[in-house]
Amino acid sequence: MKNPNIGYRVVLAAFSIALILSSPDLPDRMLGVSAQGSDCEVTIFRPSNGDTVEATGTVTGSATVRVNTHLWLLVRPAQLEHWRPQGGGEAQVANGQWSVQAQYGANGEQREFEVRAIFVNDDVNSQLNAWVATSESQGEYSSIDLPPTVDGCGTSTAHVSVGIP
Numbered sequence: 001m002k003n004p005n006i007g008y009r010v011v012l013a014a015f016s017i018a019l020i021l022s023s024p025d026l027p028d029r030m031l032g033v034s035a036q037g038s039d040c041e042v043t044i045f046r047p048s049n050g051d052t053v054e055a056t057g058t059v060t061g062s063a064t065v066r067v068n069t070h071l072w073l074l075v076r077p078a079q080l081e082h083w084r085p086q087g088g089g090e091a092q093v094a095n096g097q098w099s100v101q102a103q104y105g106a107n108g109e110q111r112e113f114e115v116r117a118i119f120v121n122d123d124v125n126s127q128l129n130a131w132v133a134t135s136e137s138q139g140e141y142s143s144i145d146l147p148p149t150v151d152g153c154g155t156s157t158a159h160v161s162v163g164i165p
Contacts, residue, residue: 039153039154040063040064040150040153040154041063041154042062042063042117043061043062043063043156044060044158045061045062046059046060046061047059049157049158049159049160050159051158051160052160052163053104053162054104054162055104055106055109055163056101056104057101057102057104058101058102059101059117059158060099061097061098061117061156062096062097062098063091063097063098064096065119066119068121069119069150070090070119070121070124070125071117072085072087072117072118072119072128073086073087074115074118075116076114076116076143077105077112078111078113080143081145082143082144083143083146084103084141084144085132086100086101086102087100087101104160104162109162109163110162111162112160112161113159113160114157114158115157115159116146116155116157117157118147118149119149119150120147120148121148124147128147
């Protein structure tokens with residue numbers, strides 16, 4: 001027996017696909033970049049909260065990045081106010097995933113650290129890139145205040161221990 005609603009379903013499906021494909025921000029969404037004004041989100045996958053890590057390691061996660069925002073990873077010793085940007089620049093998000101090398105502390109140091117992924121605007125991104133350039137040229141990586149984050153964008157934090165079983 002023939003289904004009388006089949007034609008309606010085909011037309012509805014075709015219309016839905018056409019509507020999705022005509023979205024002006026589809027290419028950005030496919031690359032993990034969301035449209036201006038929509039939420040941007042970030043999650044740290046590894047290390048997990050409470051993990052024991054080496055003095056250096058890879059931090060991985062997922063992100064949806066808003067246009068004109070930049071994802072940065074920062075680390076600080078627990079109970080201290082100041083942070084150090086990681087990875088030599090903003091995190092590169094590809095297919096909604098990112099990975100950054102982090103330096104938690106000196107080899108042999110036993111301490112707890114806080115790892116935070118944040119979104120910053122273009123101006124703050126330029127300031128952080130200038131900090132990276134100066135730090136690399138001088139070989140000295142001073143700590144900084146937590147940069148201002150983009151309103152409406154999420155952050156992600158993990159607390160880890162270095163050398164503490």
